[in-house]
Amino acid sequence: MRLALASGRHRLCVCVLLLVCLLSGRSAMAAPFEDTIAQRVLACTGCHGQDGRAVGDAYFPRIAGKPAGYLFNQLRNFRDGKRAYSLMTGMVALLNDDYLREIAHYFSSLDLPYPAPFAAQLSADTTDMAVTLVTRGDPDRKLAACTACHGAALTGVLPSVPGLLGLPRDYINAQLGAWKSGQRHAAEPDCMAHVARVLTTNEVSAVSAWLFAQPLPANTHAVPIGALARATGVRSACGSAPELRAATP
Amino acid sequence: MNRARRIGAAVTLALVVAAGLWWAWLSDGMQATPAAGARSVVADLVGKGAYLARAGNCMLCHTRRGGDTYAGGLAIETPFGTVYSSNLTPDRATGIGTWTPVDFWRAMHEGRSKDGRLLYPAFPYTSFTQITQDDADALFAYLRSVPAVTHANRPHALRWPYDSQVALAAWRTLYFEPKAFQPDPAQDAAWNRGAYLVRGLGHCSACHTPRNLLGAVNDSQDLYGGPMPMQNWYAPSLVLSSEAGLGKWRTADIVRLLQTGVSASASVSGPMAEVVLHSTQYLSEPDLQAMAIYLKSLPQVEPAPSTAAAAAGSAASPQGADIYDKNCASCHGDDGQGVPGAYPALAGNRAVLMANTANMVQVVLHGGFSPATKGNPRPFGMPPYKLELDDRAVAAVLTHIRSSWGNQGTAVTELAVVRYRDAAMR
Numbered sequence: 001m002r003l004a005l006a007s008g009r010h011r012l013c014v015c016v017l018l019l020v021c022l023l024s025g026r027s028a029m030a031a032p033f034e035d036t037i038a039q040r041v042l043a044c045t046g047c048h049g050q051d052g053r054a055v056g057d058a059y060f061p062r063i064a065g066k067p068a069g070y071l072f073n074q075l076r077n078f079r080d081g082k083r084a085y086s087l088m089t090g091m092v093a094l095l096n097d098d099y100l101r102e103i104a105h106y107f108s109s110l111d112l113p114y115p116a117p118f119a120a121q122l123s124a125d126t127t128d129m130a131v132t133l134v135t136r137g138d139p140d141r142k143l144a145a146c147t148a149c150h151g152a153a154l155t156g157v158l159p160s161v162p163g164l165l166g167l168p169r170d171y172i173n174a175q176l177g178a179w180k181s182g183q184r185h186a187a188e189p190d191c192m193a194h195v196a197r198v199l200t201t202n203e204v205s206a207v208s209a210w211l212f213a214q215p216l217p218a219n220t221h222a223v224p225i226g227a228l229a230r231a232t233g234v235r236s237a238c239g240s241a242p243e244l245r246a247a248t249p
Numbered sequence: 250m251n252r253a254r255r256i257g258a259a260v261t262l263a264l265v266v267a268a269g270l271w272w273a274w275l276s277d278g279m280q281a282t283p284a285a286g287a288r289s290v291v292a293d294l295v296g297k298g299a300y301l302a303r304a305g306n307c308m309l310c311h312t313r314r315g316g317d318t319y320a321g322g323l324a325i326e327t328p329f330g331t332v333y334s335s336n337l338t339p340d341r342a343t344g345i346g347t348w349t350p351v352d353f354w355r356a357m358h359e360g361r362s363k364d365g366r367l368l369y370p371a372f373p374y375t376s377f378t379q380i381t382q383d384d385a386d387a388l389f390a391y392l393r394s395v396p397a398v399t400h401a402n403r404p405h406a407l408r409w410p411y412d413s414q415v416a417l418a419a420w421r422t423l424y425f426e427p428k429a430f431q432p433d434p435a436q437d438a439a440w441n442r443g444a445y446l447v448r449g450l451g452h453c454s455a456c457h458t459p460r461n462l463l464g465a466v467n468d469s470q471d472l473y474g475g476p477m478p479m480q481n482w483y484a485p486s487l488v489l490s491s492e493a494g495l496g497k498w499r500t501a502d503i504v505r506l507l508q509t510g511v512s513a514s515a516s517v518s519g520p521m522a523e524v525v526l527h528s529t530q531y532l533s534e535p536d537l538q539a540m541a542i543y544l545k546s547l548p549q550v551e552p553a554p555s556t557a558a559a560a561a562g563s564a565a566s567p568q569g570a571d572i573y574d575k576n577c578a579s580c581h582g583d584d585g586q587g588v589p590g591a592y593p594a595l596a597g598n599r600a601v602l603m604a605n606t607a608n609m610v611q612v613v614l615h616g617g618f619s620p621a622t623k624g625n626p627r628p629f630g631m632p633p634y635k636l637e638l639d640d641r642a643v644a645a646v647l648t649h650i651r652s653s654w655g656n657q658g659t660a661v662t663e664l665a666v667v668r669y670r671d672a673a674m675r
Binding site for chain 2: 033035037039040041042043044045046047080081082087089090091092093094095096098099102
């Protein structure tokens with residue numbers, strides 16, 4: 001009986017699919033081929049979303065508009081085994097620095113609107129914990145504020161520090177977890193590895209939830225390094241963004 | 250000041266000693282080095298060795314992902330356990346810094362290490378045995394020139410009894426004999442050069458010749474194609490016209506494929522893409538032509554007339570067609586015609602129609618780019634569908650592709666998909 005039902009439902013699905021096919025026409029999805037960099041890297045949008053602007057609370061991060069230096073470092077790190085996600089490693093394994101740089105510049109150059117953040121209900125304690133860590137850090141534990149390197153508006157700093165807003169919560173959690181467990185590495189000195197090791201699980205969870213819930217500011221772009229000069233507090237040396245050292249107050 | 254001078258003196262002394270050792274080693278290994286122009290002889294030898302190292306693709310196995318070049322440590326999975334590649338840099342403690350050219354020649358030609366230990370044939374000395382001693386010397390000179398890296402070799406993790414030298418000795422009695430390359434006087438120089446490269450340093454048979462249960466390649470089926478069990482790819486036959494047989498190909502197309510990773514009617518993927526990326530794109534046009542001439546000359550085998558009643562047509566489902574239209578048609582075309590130079594045609598494509606469907610499943614699940622080569626520096630990509638399509642959907646769309654637009658391949662089952670889902674990059 002269950003079998004019959006299942007196969008009946010299956011047949012119904014097939015009929016619906018057929019109908020959809022007939023109605024939509026075969027090449028409804030096909031865009032005309034153009035030999036552009038966008039066409040060459042169309043494969044990336046399968047996970048990172050149309051034009052690289054992944055939305056919602058799916059796992060994959062938005063790449064559109066991120067600083068080119070940051071994207072290039074990540075592409076290279078996946079290729080060279082410093083970041084561990086086998087699908088990404090497989091995608092870039094056969095590509096050289098020149099092409100990875102071009103890909104990074106392409107996605108970085110896309111200036112596209114962000115979706116509204118997800119309405120999240122955070123407890124007052126969680127919000128307090130997150131705001132303190134994000135804006136002041138914890139000097140006692142040599143923990144820099146997120147804003148000290150990622151910019152006061154958390155939209156990133158040119159050319160190599162990514163923005164932290166508009167990213168899926170799961171993705172932020174996974175990255176801090178990967179740094180903590182040694183699955184993700186950046187160039188030495190690996191400042192984020194230090195941050196991730198010092199943060200407790202509760203703190204990671206609070207910060208990621210808070211970041212995920214923040215609306216984007218009017219200016220969503222990464223700021224120039226000069227905008228950081230007035231920042232105060234500790235800031236770890238960072239191999240991926242050596243220019244930060246020069247800007248240390 | 251004093252300190253700087255002392256450091257300077259130490260550095261000079263070190264350089265003099267190094268030069269002396271280099272010279273001693275050189276004259277020890279190759280008695281007849283002329284005194285005049287010795288430096289250019291050394292440079293030439295190193296240059297020749299660097300080229301040969303590309304031809305042999307030594308770096309690919311002897312470098313970990315993200316690790317120091319030639320410092321070894323890459324895990325190579327085999328049906329008998331894991332073999333770890335060794336450190337080939339001139340580090341004296343952990344590399345081959347204390348080796349002589351004769352030691353190196355013995356490793357290449359006889360598959361024996363400096364200490365006499367038998368080497369595992371994951372190091373393809375069954376092919377390398379054919380290289381000339383001159384070429385081995387050049388390779389060694391090159392390896393002496395790369396930066397020394399201290400990185401201790403990791404012991405292999407092979408299962409009993411494969412981990413014993415006795416078993417290896419028995420295996421070698423059955424399947425290995427040191428053997429110099431014998432030119433065929435009936436063939437011209439280009440053919441012989443091609444044969445030397447394909448059978449020797451190129452070690453094409455390591456993947457393209459089927460292996461028996463003990464992992465030995467079957468010489469009577471040279472380049473007949475075979476599965477790569479641990480990598481989960483299939484190395485197509487280079488003699489079967491229905492697979493990657495090259496008899497009917499133009500020499501120029503073969504050269505282009507090996508040089509750039511793409512040709513008019515084919516592109517490389519999987520392990521062969523790594524071969525093009527790290528090895529063949531660096532080979533000279535005459536050498537690639539020689540390899541093409543040799544490969545074209547192999548006796549071609551016509552496929553037996555298909556008795557497979559289960560042509561995919563009967564298993565094709567509307568689901569497969571729907572998945573194709575939604576995910577594939579925008580690049581590969583409504584009629585599987587592809588876009589020349591960008592996306593391969595699927596209609597009439599040998600790689601799509603092979604009986605072994607491992608490569609197709611891999612490509613659909615994991616996507617990827619063609620290798621970025623000098624001749625194709627900005628390749629087009631294919632997205633991975635591992636997260637989007639389940640095993641049943643992958644089987645359905647492949648069955649659709651293999652039975653549409655005149656294609657007459659067999660159906661692909663879910664079972665043929667599931668085992669490749671977790672095949673990770675090494």
